[in-house]
Amino acid sequence: MSAVLELHEVSKTYLDGTDEVHALREVDLTVEPGRMVAVMGPSGSGKSTLLTIAGALETPTSGGVRVAGQALTSMSRDDRARLRRRTIGYVFQDFNLLPGLTAAENVALPLELDGMSAGKARAAGLHVLDELGLADRASRFPDQLSGGERQRVAIARAVVGDRRLLLADEPTGALDSATGEAVMRMILNACKSGVGAVVVTHDAQLASWADRVVFIRDGRVVDHTAPRPTPDSLLPR
Amino acid sequence: MSIRHALLALLSEGPKYGLQLREEFESRTGEVWPLNVGQVYTTLQRLERDRLVESDSPEADAGPQKGFRITDGGTEELAAWLRTPPDLSSPPRDELVIKVLIAIRLPGADVPEIIQVHRRHLVQLMQQWTRLKDEEGDVDLALALVVDAELYRLDSLVRWLDTADGRLKRAPASPPRETAPQIVRRRTGVRR
Numbered sequence: 269m270s271a272v273l274e275l276h277e278v279s280k281t282y283l284d285g286t287d288e289v290h291a292l293r294e295v296d297l298t299v300e301p302g303r304m305v306a307v308m309g310p311s312g313s314g315k316s317t318l319l320t321i322a323g324a325l326e327t328p329t330s331g332g333v334r335v336a337g338q339a340l341t342s343m344s345r346d347d348r349a350r351l352r353r354r355t356i357g358y359v360f361q362d363f364n365l366l367p368g369l370t371a372a373e374n375v376a377l378p379l380e381l382d383g384m385s386a387g388k389a390r391a392a393g394l395h396v397l398d399e400l401g402l403a404d405r406a407s408r409f410p411d412q413l414s415g416g417e418r419q420r421v422a423i424a425r426a427v428v429g430d431r432r433l434l435l436a437d438e439p440t441g442a443l444d445s446a447t448g449e450a451v452m453r454m455i456l457n458a459c460k461s462g463v464g465a466v467v468v469t470h471d472a473q474l475a476s477w478a479d480r481v482v483f484i485r486d487g488r489v490v491d492h493t494a495p496r497p498t499p500d501s502l503l504p505r
Numbered sequence: 506m507s508i509r510h511a512l513l514a515l516l517s518e519g520p521k522y523g524l525q526l527r528e529e530f531e532s533r534t535g536e537v538w539p540l541n542v543g544q545v546y547t548t549l550q551r552l553e554r555d556r557l558v559e560s561d562s563p564e565a566d567a568g569p570q571k572g573f574r575i576t577d578g579g580t581e582e583l584a585a586w587l588r589t590p591p592d593l594s595s596p597p598r599d600e601l602v603i604k605v606l607i608a609i610r611l612p613g614a615d616v617p618e619i620i621q622v623h624r625r626h627l628v629q630l631m632q633q634w635t636r637l638k639d640e641e642g643d644v645d646l647a648l649a650l651v652v653d654a655e656l657y658r659l660d661s662l663v664r665w666l667d668t669a670d671g672r673l674k675r676a677p678a679s680p681p682r683e684t685a686p687q688i689v690r691r692r693t694g695v696r697r
Contacts, residue, residue: 308628310667456639472663473656476631477639483621491621493629 272433272464273299278331291317293487299464306478307468314487315468323435336432353382357426357434361441363418365410372406375425396424416447434465452477513583520574
C-alpha cells in the first residue's frame with residue numbers, strides 16, 4: 269500500500285529580520301497507512317513546522333511533499349484546500365472547536381464545508397461520535413464539555429469522513445494522564461482502522477504510543493527507533 | 506521487592522498452602538516478578554522462625570502442601586511495613602548519570618550523540634511497555650500499575666537527558682573546577 273505521507277528532503281527557511289532561520293533541513297519522513305509516527309524534539313526543533321508542512325498549511329522552501337500519493341507542490345490552491353478538508357485531519361493542543369457549534373456540528377463541519385448536505389454531514393458526525401463513545405455529548409457546546417471530552421470531539425472531527433492522514437500537535441498537552449491516555453488510545457484506534465498518523469511532541473510517554481519515533485534536533489531528523497518491538501521481549505526469561 | 510511482606514499480605518486474607526502462595530504472588534505482581542519455588546519456601550521458613558506465620562505442621566519442611574496462617578505479630582509487621590517509606594533520601598548512583606558525567610569531561614566525546622543513544626534506547630523500552638499496557642492493561646489492574654510505574658521511571662530518565670542536552674547547549678566551553686560528584690557529596694552529606 270502506498271504511503272499516506274511522504275516528505276522528501278524537505279527544508280524550510282524563514283527570514284527573521286535579516287537572519288535566515290533554518291526550521292527544517294532536508295527532512296525525509298514516510299508514514300504508511302495504519303501506522304502512528306511520533307516526531308519527538310524540544311521546542312524550537314522544527315517539529316511543529318514539519319506538521320504544518322505535512323498538513324499543507326505551509327509550503328516548504330525546497331523538497332517534495334506527497335499526501336495520499338498526491339504531490340502538494342504541483343497542486344492548485346483549490347486542490348490543496350480540498351485535500352486539507354477531505355484527506356487530512358488536524359488535532360491541536362488547544363482543541364480549536366468552534367464555540368457557537370455543538371459537538372456534532374463541530375464534527376460535521378469539515379464535511380459540510382466540502383459540499384455535503386447538512387443532514388448527511390450531521391449523520392456522519394453522529395456516527396463518529398457514537399463510535400468514540402461520545403454520543404451523549406453530541407448536542408453539547410464546547411464550554412459544556414470537559415477538556416478531555418473537547419479533545420475527543422476534536423479527534424472525532426479529525427477522523428470524520430474518509431480521512432487518510434491524522435496530524436496531531438501535542439494532543440494531550442493540557443490533559444491529566446488518564447485523559448491523555450484515552451486520547452492516545454483514540455488516535456491508535458484510528459490508526460488500526462487504516463489512518464496514518466503523525467504526532468509531534470516533546471513528551472516521551474506520548475511518543476511511546478507510536479509504532480516509530482523520529483527524533484528531531486535543530487530542524488534535522490537525527491535518529492529514529494527500531495521497528496515495532498514485541499511486548500513478549502519484556503517479560504523476564 | 507520484599508517477598509517476605511508480600512507473603513504476609515497474601516496470608517492476611519486467610520490460611521494458604523505454599524504452592525498457592527507462589528501462584529498468587531506472581532499473578533498479583535502482574536507476572537513481572539516470577540519467583541522460584543525455593544525463594545517462597547525459604548522465606549516461609551524464616552517467617553515461621555520469627556513467629557510472623559504459623560504452620561499446621563511446624564516440624565515438617567516448608568513445601569507445596571504445607572499450610573500457613575498469619576499471626577498477630579505478622580499482621581502488625583505488615584501494617585508497619587506498608588507505612589514505612591522506602592529509602593529515597595540519598596541520590597542513587599545512576600549508571601546513566603555517571604556515563605554522561607564522564608562523557609562531558611572526555612576530550613572529543615560527542616555528548617549529544619551519546620545522549621541520543623540512551624534516549625532512543627529508553628523510548629524503545631517505553632514503546633514496549635506502552636504496547637503491553639495497550640494490549641493487557643484493561644484486563645489486569647496490577648499489570649497496568651506496574652507498567653505505569655516503569656513508564657514514569659523511564660520517562661524521568663528521558664526528561665533528565667533532555668534537560669542535560671539543553672544545559673550542555675547553553676553551558677560555557679570551559680569545564681567546571683569541582684567535579685559534580687564532589688559537589689553532590691558536599692551538599693547532601695552522602696558518603697562513598
